[in-house]
Amino acid sequence: MADLPDVPTLLDAAVNALGGSRREGQTTMADAVAEAVDRREHLVVQAGTGTGKSLAYLVPAVRHAMAKETTVVISTATIALQNQLIDRDLPRLAAALAPLLPREPTFAVLKGRRNYLCRNRLQTADEEAEDAELFDPRQLSSLGRQVARLHEWADETVTGDRDELVPGVSDLAWRQVSVGGNECVGARVCAFGQECFAEFAREATQGVDVVVTNHAMLAIDMTQGHHILPEHDTIMIDEAHELVDRATSVATENLTERAVSTAAKRAGRLVEPGISERLAECADGLGLMLADAPDGRLDQIDDGLAGAVAAVRDAAAACVNAVGPSSGEFDPDTASDRRLALAALGEVHDAAVSVLESYAPPLRDRTEVVWLTRGPSRPPSLHVAPLGVGGLLREKLFGDRTVVLTSATLTLGGSFTSLARQWG
Known part of the structure; x- marks a missing residue:
């Protein structure tokens, strides 16, 4: 490994810079995560509210990424935690660690293609209101107004990310201006391939230290023939109690x-x-x-x-x-x-x-x-x-990389056995 400060030193610097105080559980977890990553072993950590688990896995993740010149993937179940990591935790952590490291750590977020506005689809949104005959005129009038607003937003937005559209629009309206991965014609063919928001988001994940995604994207990456996520050897799975349900949902x-x-x-x-x-x-x-x-x-x-x-x-x-x-x-x-x-x-x-x-x-x-x-x-x-996704997870997730799973609630009767069996 490159000559970098150890995890306790980096964690102390992060906690001090963020105005917090040392927590025993947080230190114990950070040490365990660092050891698991170093030994290339899987780790399950139950960390209750107040532990500060985000920093406890982010600090070892950043150190490993920079030492090995690789990318570490962080996966969450909820948009709320994903946004917290990207908008608050990682920017503050990167600024706090920069003085101790050769450079400031880098990070990006990757969501499913359906989360980004598609300029090509936007061109046909006025022509095709899907299932129009199923809705009454008032609903269709509202749909038209929402699609018109999306046209205006398309000229203003830098990311095309639906989460940045406030107030939001209905799922029906968004479907008129977005495509799933299997519907996309591909940047090479698309008339708007050079200005595609989803492609920009994917390009932004290349070469960064930490990529934040969600369990559904992780499951899609596992099941598709080609990978969506950048090459990585370590994954931190927060809200791990949701992993089986989200993977099952993708397989449904x-x-x-x-x-x-x-x-x-x-x-x-x-x-x-x-x-x-x-x-x-x-x-x-x-x-x-x-x-x-x-x-x-x-x-x-x-x-x-x-x-x-x-x-x-x-x-x-x-x-x-x-x-x-x-x-x-x-x-x-x-x-x-x-x-x-x-x-x-x-x-x-x-x-x-x-x-x-x-x-x-x-x-x-x-x-x-x-x-x-x-x-x-x-x-x-x-x-x-x-009936179960354990076989899929065992082969595609745990097979050739280090996985750290954490959540506030992972044990049943004081044992990880039940979830471990579901995870394969």
Whole structure:
């Protein structure tokens, strides 16, 4: 390691600069984190309120990053903690440690692409209010005003980060001006690729000491074929009691009548009417079957619902084939429509496949569970998810890096065993 002050010295400097006082629990935790990182061992730390756990893992994280010229990833469950780290804790810590280190520590935040305004999508927001027929005129008028406001904000914002838009807009309005990772046409093809907010955010994470992200992004990074996060050998997971739920949520697939209708509508711009109309009819059939299905876990699936799901699977596959190979997205005129259609079609097709395949093994041997939810103002939704994500975490998270997990509540009956088993 480079010749840097040790963790106790850096922690004392940070605590003094921030006007705090030494806490025994904080010192103990910082020493344990530093030792785990040094030995390349995993560590679980329960640190109650008042411990000052953020500094206890941030100081060793910064020291390791600078000594090894690498990046350390910090993952949180909530936006509130993520913002606290980026807006308050890390700036103050960097300023406090700068006099003791060769340079001031650097940091950045990385969120999912959906959190950033998409200039390409903004161009079509006026033309396409998704699911417009599902809303009354007053809602659509409000949507129009919100999208107009987003147009104005696009000319002012430096980051395009939704969290910086105050007051905010509805999820429906934001969907008109943002895209998920699977909907993005790619900076190389996009007419706005050189001024893409999401790409700027990713570029800002390259070469910094600390990158702050969230558990959902961490799970996406683990499950995708390519990595979103910069190369790293150490992760600090705060609010670790939420890790399993967030990873499960990322692995959960959903199937609704609206999702199928939206996919059919997007495909309809690109394929022969008969092909997309077949999928639209399947959406109606699925809606009828879901309306009659019971809420809760579905250990068995009746023939009617199974048939409706299979019909969606086959019709979506036909639309994908008709839309054509992804190489077509390099035609700038159709790239955006094609990518949006393929993403929507892929999601409903894959969810339908997962639902049907989950019932193949006998009940006791199944690794996935299917359930149905609905609400007073929310139509029925079919969900399928793995019964556990321990195997995924064991292989993709704990396999080749050091992981420190911390939270105020991690033990059950004084033992970490229960969560450790869920983590794999």
